[in-house]
Amino acid sequence: FLSVTEELVRQRAEHNNCEIFSLEEISLHQQNIEKLEHIDKWCRELKILYLQNNLIPKIENLGKLKKLEYLNLALNNIERIENLEGCEDLKKLDLTANFIGELSSIKVLKNNVHLRELFLVGNPCTEFEGYRHFVVASLHQLKCLDSQDIERSERIQALQNYPEVEKLIREQEESYILQRAREKEEAQRQIQKKQEKKREKERQRKPGFDGRWYTDVNNTIPDSHEDKENPQETEKENKYQELIGSEDDEEDRAFWEEPTPYTPESRVEMHRYLEGKQKAKENREQKKKEKPPRTLITAEGKVLNINEPKYPFQLVLPAEVRPDNSSAKRSQTTGHLVVSMPKVATSSQPHQCLESSEKLEVDPTAYSFPDVGNIVPEKEQSGQGPVRLQRQKVTDIGSNSVGFEDNPDVPPLI
Numbered sequence: 001f002l003s004v005t006e007e008l009v010r011q012r013a014e015h016n017n018c019e020i021f022s023l024e025e026i027s028l029h030q031q032n033i034e035k036l037e038h039i040d041k042w043c044r045e046l047k048i049l050y051l052q053n054n055l056i057p058k059i060e061n062l063g064k065l066k067k068l069e070y071l072n073l074a075l076n077n078i079e080r081i082e083n084l085e086g087c088e089d090l091k092k093l094d095l096t097a098n099f100i101g102e103l104s105s106i107k108v109l110k111n112n113v114h115l116r117e118l119f120l121v122g123n124p125c126t127e128f129e130g131y132r133h134f135v136v137a138s139l140h141q142l143k144c145l146d147s148q149d150i151e152r153s154e155r156i157q158a159l160q161n162y163p164e165v166e167k168l169i170r171e172q173e174e175s176y177i178l179q180r181a182r183e184k185e186e187a188q189r190q191i192q193k194k195q196e197k198k199r200e201k202e203r204q205r206k207p208g209f210d211g212r213w214y215t216d217v218n219n220t221i222p223d224s225h226e227d228k229e230n231p232q233e234t235e236k237e238n239k240y241q242e243l244i245g246s247e248d249d250e251e252d253r254a255f256w257e258e259p260t261p262y263t264p265e266s267r268v269e270m271h272r273y274l275e276g277k278q279k280a281k282e283n284r285e286q287k288k289k290e291k292p293p294r295t296l297i298t299a300e301g302k303v304l305n306i307n308e309p310k311y312p313f314q315l316v317l318p319a320e321v322r323p324d325n326s327s328a329k330r331s332q333t334t335g336h337l338v339v340s341m342p343k344v345a346t347s348s349q350p351h352q353c354l355e356s357s358e359k360l361e362v363d364p365t366a367y368s369f370p371d372v373g374n375i376v377p378e379k380e381q382s383g384q385g386p387v388r389l390q391r392q393k394v395t396d397i398g399s400n401s402v403g404f405e406d407n408p409d410v411p412p413l414i
Helices: 006-011 103-111 131-138 152-160 162-204 231-257 264-289
Strands: 025-027 048-050 070-072 092-094 117-119 327-330 337-340
Touching: 103 131, 103 162, 131 152, 131 162, 152 162, 162 264
Parallel strands: 025 048, 048 070, 070 092, 092 117
Antiparallel strands: 327 337
């Protein structure tokens, strides 16, 4: 059976940053849940809980949700109301379209003093004579039943006729319980019958199979993969898949056209059937996607060409090469892949330079750096314009002048 998992609860708690301890509302509808558990331990702060359209057969493990105000369990397999006494703040309970036949089980809701709305539409108990009067008289705190408000006059009348109505309800409950017992026995027989029929079909799909397995002791040839697929085997496989498809169509038609009573067992059976069909479909699609094993080398030792990207390979070379100077190019004419790998020079090859180890030090003579001081060349004075921004040339008056004495303490004249 499928139960409530922590992963599922966290996925459905995205609106609360996937935090479940402080969660106040969660929707777990249409999750094929078959058992209620863990919610009352993980989500103590829950106020609204949606569990409709699952396969839940019993109300359980919800009693610790003290702050729960709205519980939706519509479209499940619940047959009686129970284990809700601990939900002290429960105000609205939706049990639409379940299988509740024990109408007297609603008396456990007397402890839920804040309960105002109750929905039981679509349950077998709603067909009982006196159903509404019994519920109204049993639950004094209720204000609305099946989307219909409870009037004061209706409650007074229900309380006046309660002893007779209760007796009538008890008789109808006993009759329904006996009917459910017969339905469960019939459902069990139908399940066994269908399982035997399914096993018989599986045996018929394998021609020549008598229920025993044999081993050919004379077969000593190991299995080997052929280079090409056998067209006859492929045709047989296609015919087999077509046969399975036609049988599946007939099985679907027989399953959906067979008259079946609407019971919890039939709902579970329908779910199992759809789940099996879905898994079978996924398995067939997976087999189609799977590629046959690759044959890289034939029995004669011939290496086959595999035109597939990112395929691992290794080259075995007769000499040492320089991979940093190697290149791989596709020929534009032939389409062949040309791999050029220069050999590493050795002492026996004087025409090639010996390979030297690379160093991290930089040789300044091997590189030329620009002189940043001469990026903009100095220009001579043009002498144009009202303002002279360039320095003027000073005539060198050195030792040629008569009586010149060079004093280093005197600044030069500009």
